[in-house]
Amino acid sequence: MTAPGIPNEFALSTTCFGTRLSSIQDQIFAAVGMGFRRIELGLSEAPPTMDGLEDSRRETGMCIGSLVAGCRDAVNGTPLPATQLASLDPDERERGLNSVRRHVRLAQSWGCTTVVIRGSSVADAKLRAESRAFDQRIEDEGMSPELKEELHAFARKVQKAGAKQVEHLCRSLFTLHQEVPDARIAIEPGAALHDLLGFDAMGWVLDDLEAQGVTYWHDVGHIHLREELGLPGQGEWLDAFGKRMAGVHLQDAADDQAEMPIGLGAVDFKLLREYVPADAERVVEISPRHGRAEILSSVQSLVDLGF
Numbered sequence: 684m685t686a687p688g689i690p691n692e693f694a695l696s697t698t699c700f701g702t703r704l705s706s707i708q709d710q711i712f713a714a715v716g717m718g719f720r721r722i723e724l725g726l727s728e729a730p731p732t733m734d735g736l737e738d739s740r741r742e743t744g745m746c747i748g749s750l751v752a753g754c755r756d757a758v759n760g761t762p763l764p765a766t767q768l769a770s771l772d773p774d775e776r777e778r779g780l781n782s783v784r785r786h787v788r789l790a791q792s793w794g795c796t797t798v799v800i801r802g803s804s805v806a807d808a809k810l811r812a813e814s815r816a817f818d819q820r821i822e823d824e825g826m827s828p829e830l831k832e833e834l835h836a837f838a839r840k841v842q843k844a845g846a847k848q849v850e851h852l853c854r855s856l857f858t859l860h861q862e863v864p865d866a867r868i869a870i871e872p873g874a875a876l877h878d879l880l881g882f883d884a885m886g887w888v889l890d891d892l893e894a895q896g897v898t899y900w901h902d903v904g905h906i907h908l909r910e911e912l913g914l915p916g917q918g919e920w921l922d923a924f925g926k927r928m929a930g931v932h933l934q935d936a937a938d939d940q941a942e943m944p945i946g947l948g949a950v951d952f953k954l955l956r957e958y959v960p961a962d963a964e965r966v967v968e969i970s971p972r973h974g975r976a977e978i979l980s981s982v983q984s985l986v987d988l989g990f
Contacts, residue, residue: 690718692965693966694967695721696722699725702727707724707731707736708735712743717979720745720746723964723966724795725754726753730756746794750786750799753786755786763802764786765880768855769849771806783859797930799870801871803852805844817830834913834914838914842883848879849884852888853888853891856888857892867898870899882920886924900928903917907937917954917955922958928960929964931964931966944973945967945980946980
């Protein structure tokens with residue numbers, strides 16, 4: 684017999700289960716057994732069936748605090764909605780809007796408060812190829828001051844090339860707000876060098892859509908990976924956007940690896956604790972290659988750190 688988890692105020696991302704549990708009912712009971720009373724519907728290559736959702740929620744009191752747009756679609760080979768919302772192709776933008784509309788309707792029907800829209804990719808194929816080439820150089824050569832300078836210049840090039848896409852993303856989110864004004868939308872940066880929502884672009888979108896209530900979602904692992912490339916790090920993102928934070932994906936990270944159990948990486952969680960608003964959703968999201976023991980140890984680490 685394994686000991687039950689200590690009741691806690693964190694949410695658990697269903698991403699942590701991977702393909703181990705095929706129904707949301709099983710995932711809810713597993714989360715409750717680890718002490719969680721809140722979950723996030725996260726991304727998975729094989730989304731769980733929603734059979735038994737209401738029965739299991741009534742029995743356990745489980746709340747769905749957040750939902751990642753795209754979580755009801757198979758991720759493998761399917762563009763995330765954020766990439767589509769920012770597309771230069773109007774038909775693809777409409778497909779992205781339809782996907783987010785569907786996820787918003789589902790979120791509202793399940794009493795979920797926030798829909799998270801994750802990072803996007805710059806459309807320029809040459810820039811994406813250049814980004815992959817940088818990744819290979821880092822793996823082969825390691826990081827150097829000279830390479831960091833090149834990465835800074837490349838990040839600026841991505842932001843400049845993606846300006847039109849950022850404009851389309853803002854228009855798509857504005858349209859969504861006009862249609863569903865009570866939907867709470869949060870945008871989250873990605874980890875890749877070619878991600879459209881870099882530090883500057885995130886500020887542009889949040890400033891442009893402040894009146895529409897679009898908020899920031901912090902991803903500890905993604906920002907750590909960007910920081911390792913010499914790009915703005917945790918402190919800069921938190922200082923700039925912490926007051927507009929609706930939630931945070933909690934995971935540890937080290938070097939080029941994210942989604943680690945908390946306490947095993949290099950993230951400064953004491954710094955993070957100072958910035959996370961009291962009402963922000965705190966979601967534990969570690970790789971599904973880890974299991975129950977690592978999830979429970981992550982919760983204990985967070986508690987020990989004063990979260």
